[in-house]
């Protein structure tokens with residue numbers, strides 16, 4: 508399958524999910540994540556879900572992680588296909604952008620180099636951590652800017668895809684993937700343990 512065929516395959520599977528299935532699988536992903544990592548005093552980056560596209564609902568995960576960490580949320584710029592990032596606090600107000608992505612309207616801007624963990628959305632991922640998103644390169648660009656010590660964790664409601672061939676020259680592999688079945692460490696070279 509080509510990259511576009513794989514994208515379409517997972518888009519179609521997601522469309523068949525009911526809201527209840529989406530909640531159920533999201534809870535399993537959240538539980539598996541938190542069983543593996545709580546983190547403490549870290550700066551963690553997490554996307555908020557496009558509900559319409561049945562993405563993993565990261566909101567309960569964000570709430571839990573924020574108890575012991577600082578959490579930042581991206582703001583997407585669809586002219587440049589890049590993102591800025593704002594710290595979440597108890598006053599943060601959100602507004603959906605034109606693609607239905609909830610975004611913080613206020614908050615302290617984050618320096619990308621300070622981010623220690625990134626929770627990454629995806630359509631498909633393989634055991635090597637190679638990932639396929641919606642194809643605009645937002646996360647390829649963002650992960651390339653991060654520090655070499657940053658941990659990249661993908662979350663998905665589907666199983667790992669057999670090898671994604673046709674890897675893009677810009678593809679940055681993920682270190683871990685969390686699915687409803689569990690947590691997988693990929694074959695990508697791992698960063699130094701977080702301090």
Ligand SMILES: Nc1nc2c(c(=O)[nH]1)N(C=O)[C@@H](CNc1ccc(C(=O)N[C@@H](CCC(=O)O)C(=O)O)cc1)CN2
Nearest residue numbers: 518554555556557583606608628629640641643645646
């Ligand atoms: N929650 C979330 N935020 C994210 C991403 C993501 O995957 N998930 N992205 C990751 O890179 C970037 C946004 N990427 C996007 C790229 C294209 C479309 C888009 O074209 N949507 C179409 C059709 C999508 C479909 O059917 O699958 C639409 O909204 O109609 C949406 C988001 C940055 N922020």
Ligand SMILES: Nc1ncnc2c1ncn2[C@@H]1O[C@H](COP(=O)(O)OP(=O)(O)OP(=O)(O)O)[C@@H](O)[C@H]1O
Nearest residue numbers: 638639640641642643644645646647648651675677
């Ligand atoms: N660091 C980069 N600098 C310039 N262009 C890039 C960079 N990363 C990716 N691109 C371009 O962005 C486009 C989309 O890349 P790709 O198909 O890998 O997106 P994706 O990973 O599926 O999407 P996303 O990251 O938005 O979820 C490609 O045309 C690629 O050449």
